[in-house]
Amino acid sequence: MIRSLLIANRGEIACRIIRTAQAMGIRTVAVYSDADAGALHVRQADEAVHIGPSPARESYLVAEKIIAAAKATGAEAIHPGYGFLSENAEFAEAVAAAGLIWVGATPHSIRAMGLKDAAKKLMAEAGVPVTPGYLGQDQSPARLQAEADAIGYPVLIKAVAGGGGKGMRRVEASADFADALASCKREAAASFGDDRVLIEKYILSPRHIEVQVFGDTHGNVVHLFERDCSLQRRHQKVIEEAPAPGMDEVTRAAICAAAVRAAEAVDYVGAGTIEFIADASDGLRADRTWFMEMNTRLQVEHPVTEEITGVDLVEWQLRVASGEPLPKRQDELSIDGHAIEARLYAENPNSGFLPSTGDLSVLDLPHGALRVETGVVEGGAVTPFYDPMIAKLIVHAETRDAAIEMLADEMESVGVWPVATNAGFLVRALRHPGFGSGAIDTGFIAANLENLLPATEPSDAALTAAAHTLAWAESDMAASGGAWAEVGPIRLNAAPRSRLMVASGGAAREVNLLAGEPETAGRLIDNTLVIVEEGNAFAFTRHRAGAAGTGAAADGAILSPMPGRVLSVEVAAGDAVVKGQKLLTLEAMKMEHTLTAPFDGTVAELNAAAGAQVQVEALLARIERGEG
Template identity: 45%
Template sequence: MFDTVLIANRGEIACRVIRTCRRLGIRTIAVFSEADADAQHVRLADAAYPIGGPRPQDSYLRGEAIIEVAKQSGAQAIHPGYGFLSENADFADAVEAAGITFIGPKAASMRRMGSKAGAKELMQAAHVPVVPGYTGADQAPDLLAREAARIGFPLMIKAAHGGGGKGMRIVRVLDEFLPALESCQREARNAFGRDRVLLERYVTRPRHIEIQVFADTHGNTLHLNERECSAQRRYQKVLEESPSVILSPAMRKQMGDAAVAAAQAIDYVNAGTVEFIVESDESGTPTGFYFMEINTRLQVEHPVTELVTGLDLVEWQLRVAAGEPLPLAQDAIRQDGHAIEVRLYAEDPEAGFLPGSGKLERLRLPETNAHVRIDSGVIAGDTVTIFYDPMIAKLIVHDADRASALARMRDALSQCEIGGPKSNIEFLERLVRHPAVVNGTIDTAYLDRHLDEFMPQAEVDRGLLLAAATAQLLSQEGAARDAAAASTDPTSPWAIADGWRLGHAGKRDLAFLHRGDRLLVSAHGSGGNYRIEHDGATHDVAGARLSDGELSARFDGESRRFTIDLDAQRTVAHDGQRRLRLEPVGVYRRDAGASGDGGNRVLAPMPGRVVVVKARAGDEVRAGEEVLVIEAMKMELSLKAPRDGRIGEVRAAAGDFVDADAVLVTLET
C-alpha cells in the first residue's frame, strides 16, 4: 500500500478519497485553485498546494502542475477522482513517466474507450451488443447528414469523447440535424477539447443500466452488479439506485457477463463502469440491451454500489493500484438490500435548472447513520463558485427493500434545508414521491416529457402557512422574554410580545415573501393560543409549542406536527411531505417592482463566459430567437430575445467574462 497519495481533484470526491486514505493510514496531499483556497478538501488533507487560477484550465486541468506537486510532496500515487483529468490518457502516461502510480486504468485502455466511436467498434468485435449507428472518422457535415438519414429518426448525436451528458442532442427530423450538430460539436469542443461525434439510433422508452466492474493486474476481472440511472433530465442523472427493479436474474447475469467481456476486451485494470441502454416494450418489459460506453473512472453514483455490497470502492482502487489482487471473487460479491442516491444542487428548477452560486448561509443535512450517508465537499459558510459543478452534497440511503429505501429518502430530504443560493430540494422531494419513480416505470426521457409534474407548486398550502406564522409568533415571544431577562426590568409588562394595546385587543401583523408575492397574516393572542387571519379566513391555533425545530399545535381542533427551520432570513415549514419556504419582511415594506424595460434587454442570468454572439446591431429578431450563448458551471445557456424588435447594441464579444445581470444586448425602444 502507498504511504502518500495526491488527490488531483476537488469537492466531495476529494473529501471522499481523503477519508478512505485516512482510515487506511495513508497521508494525503490536496491541490487547489485560487477559488478553493479555503475549501473543505484543502482543510481535510495533510498538506495542500496551490496550482493556479480559478478556471479549471488554469488549475485542475494543468497536469504538469499537479505532477510537480506530487514530486515535491513525495506522493507515490495520484488519485484523479472523476471529471477533470480522470479520463485523460496523456495525463495518465505523464504520471507513470514521472515514476508515480496513476490510480486508474492504463492510458492504453483509456485511449480505446476515450472515443465512443472506437469503443463501439471494439465492443462489436467482442460480441457485446451495440446500438446501430455511425462511428466513422469522416466528420464532414454533409456525410453525417447522409448517415443520419440512413439510420433514421429519431437519432442521437453524441460527443465521441467525454461524458456527463455534454455534447448530446436528440434529433427528430432531418431539417434539425445540422443546427443540432453545430451546437453539439461546439459544446464538445469546449468541454473536452475535441469535437468528433457519433450517431446512434435513439431508443424510445430507454432504461439506463450501468455495471460496476473491477480488474487487477493478476488477470482477475469481476463486476459488482448494476445501478439503474433512468431518472435523468437532459442526460444528467438525478436519481440512481441499486439493484434495478426491471432486471430479471437471467438478464442481470447476461449484462454482468457482457460488462466483464467489455473490460477484458480492452485489458482493463482498476475501477470502471460499463453503461448499457435497455430497450423495453410498451408494457415496460425489457426486450434487450445495448452497450453505450465505458467510463474509465469512479462514478459519481458509486456510493449506492458500496452500500449494497458493503465494500469501499476507493480502498479497492488503492489496493489494485498498489499491485494487490482483487479482495474477493465474483461469487463472494453480495447484493444486500436497496440503496438510492440523489444529488443536492445549487440550481433553480423553476428557471430551467439554472445553476446557482453564492455563500451557503444555511446548510442543514440529516444525521448520518446506518441508513443515511452524506458525501459532501462543503459546509455552511462555504461558497458555491461559478467555476465548478454546483453540487452541494450527495444524499444516499440504504434499507432492506426499495419501498423502505424510498421512505428513508423522503424522510432524509425533509430534514434538508439550504439557505443562500436556490436549490433543487423541492424538486427532489416531488421526484421521490412521483408514481413513475415509486412504481419503477421511469425511463430516461420521462422527466423531459413531463417536467411540469415534478416542479414545486406555486400555490401556498394553508396548513403550512399557519404553521410558519405560528412559529414566527412563538419565536417573537421567546425573543422578547430573552430581551426582558437581560434588561434592567425583567418583569416589565411592556416586554411581553403579545400585541396588547390600551383600549383594544392585541393584534400582530406578519408579512412574508413567497416567490416574489407578499403574504399578510394577522394574529390575536399569545403564549401558543392564537386566532390567525389570512385572505379572508380565520383559524384557531391552540396549545402551540416550538422545541428543537418541531412545532406541535391544534389547528382548528386538529392536532398536527411540523418541522420548522427559522431564522431572520427564512421561515421554512415542512409537514413530512411538502415544504413552504418564506422570507419574513417588514409589514410596511414596499418591494421594488420590475425596472419596466426588461423587454428591451438581454441580461446575463449568472456570471459566465460568452461563447457565441449571434446578434449584430441593426439585426431584426423575433421573440425567443437565440442572440447569445454563455457558458457557466460546465453548461451552455442560450439567451434569447425577449420580444420582436431590432438590435440596438451588443455589449459583449465571444470570450468575454460577464457578471450576473450584466446587460449583454439591448433592443431599440
C-alpha cells in the first residue's frame, strides 16, 4: 500500500483526498500557490510545499514543480484530483519516469479518450453508440460550416480537447455559425491550448447520463451505476443525482454494459466516467442514448455514487494504484436509496451568473444530516485565479422526494457574505415542480430561468428584524462606548427608539420598531448586519440622512462586472450603437463575457483596449443616449 501521497490539486478535492488518505494511514503532502498559502487543504495535509505564484499556469499546471515537491518530501505517489493536470498523459508519464506512482488512468487511456473525435471513432469500433456529427481533420471554417449545415440545426460546437463546459457553443442557425465558431476556438485555445473542434447534432430534449466505471491492473472492470447530471447552466453541471430519475432496469443494464465495454476498449485502470447523451423526449431508452466522451479521472460529482453504493472511490483509487484488485465484484454492488449533490458557486445569478470574488466574512454551511465538501473556511477568500466553487452539498435518503426536500431545506440556511452565491437559485431549482417530477433536461434552467432567479430584495420580515437588531446593537454600543461586535442569533425584547431607517442594496426603508419583536439569526460584522433568507444573504446598515448612496454607476456607464482581460473591442469612441449591440468581450476564469449597449446611443467614452487587464467595476465605456 502507498505510504505517502502528494495531492497535485487544491480546494475541496484536495481536502477530500486528504481525508481518505489519512484515514488509511497514508501521509499526505499538499502543494499551494501564493493565493492558497492559508488554504484549508494546506492546513489539513501533513506537509505542504509552495510551488509558485497564484496563476495556475505558474503553479498547479507546472509538472516539474509538482514532481520536485514529491521528491523533496519523500512522497511515493501523486494523486492529481480533477482539473489541472489530471488528464495530462505527459504528466502521468513524467510521474512514472520519476519513480513515483501515478494515481490515475494510464497515459494510453488518457490519450485514447482525451480527444473527443478519436474517442468517438474508437467507441464506434467497440460497439458503443455515438452521437451523429463531424469528427474530421479538416478544420477550415468553410468545411466546418458546411458540415454543420449538412447535419442540420441546432448543432453543438465542442472543443476536441474540451471539458468542464468550456469550448462549447450551441448554434441555432447557419447565420450564427461563424461567430460562434470563432468564439469557441478562442476559448478552447485559452483553456486547453488546442483550438480544434468537432460538430455534433444537438439533441432537443437531452438528458446527461453518465456511468461510473472502475478498472484495476488485474483485468477487472466494473460499473457503479449511473448519475444524472442534466441540470446544467452553460454546459456546467449544477445539480447531480444518482440514480437517474425515470431509469428502468432494462435501460440501466444496457447503458452500464456499454460503459463497461467502453472502458475495456482502452484497458482502463482506475476511476473513470463514461458520459452519454440521451434523447428523453420519449423517456430514457437505450436505443436513444449515445456516447459523448470519457473523463479519465475522478468526477466532481463522485459523492452521489459513493452515497448510493457505500463505496469510497478515493480509497479504491489508492488501492488500485498500489496494485490491489478491485475491492468488490460487479455482483457485490447495488443501489441503496437516492443521493443529490448541489454545487455552491461564488456567482451572482441576477447578474448573468458572473463569478463573484472577495473575502468570506460570513460562511455558514449547514451541518448535520448531509455531507459538505469544501476547500474554504470563514475568513478565507474566493480569488479570481481558480474555479468559483465554494462547496458541494450532498444528501442521501431512501427516496428521491425525501432527498430533494432535505437538500432544499439545508440550502435555505446557507449564508455567504459579501461574496455572492447561487444558494437561493439552488433552493428554487430544487423546489421547482418540474425538477420534482423528474421532467428535466439540459435546457431546464434556461427554460425556467425567470422562476429560478432568487429574490433581489429582502422581505418585510427581514427588514423588520434588521431594524430591531441594528437599533438594539447601536444602543448597546453607545452605552458601552465600544465598537460593533460580531454576535450570534439575537432575540430582542425591547427597542431603544420607535422607528429606524435601514438600508440594503442602496435602498432605505423606515421600520416601526413597536410593530413586533422578531427573532433573527442575523450576524453583525462591524457595522453591517447580515440576514439570510432562503439562501440569499442580505446586508443591512442603519440609514443616515445625507449618506452617500451605494447604487449602480451612472446611466450609460459600462462597468467591468469582474476582474479580467479584454479580449476584443467592437466599437470606437463616437460610434453610434443600438440596444443589445456587442461593445466588447471580457475573459475571466477562462470564460468569455460579452458586454452590450444598454440602449440606443453613441459611444461617448471608451477606456478599454484588447489585451488590457481590468478590475471589477472599472469604467470601460460610457454610452450617451440618442435623441428622441
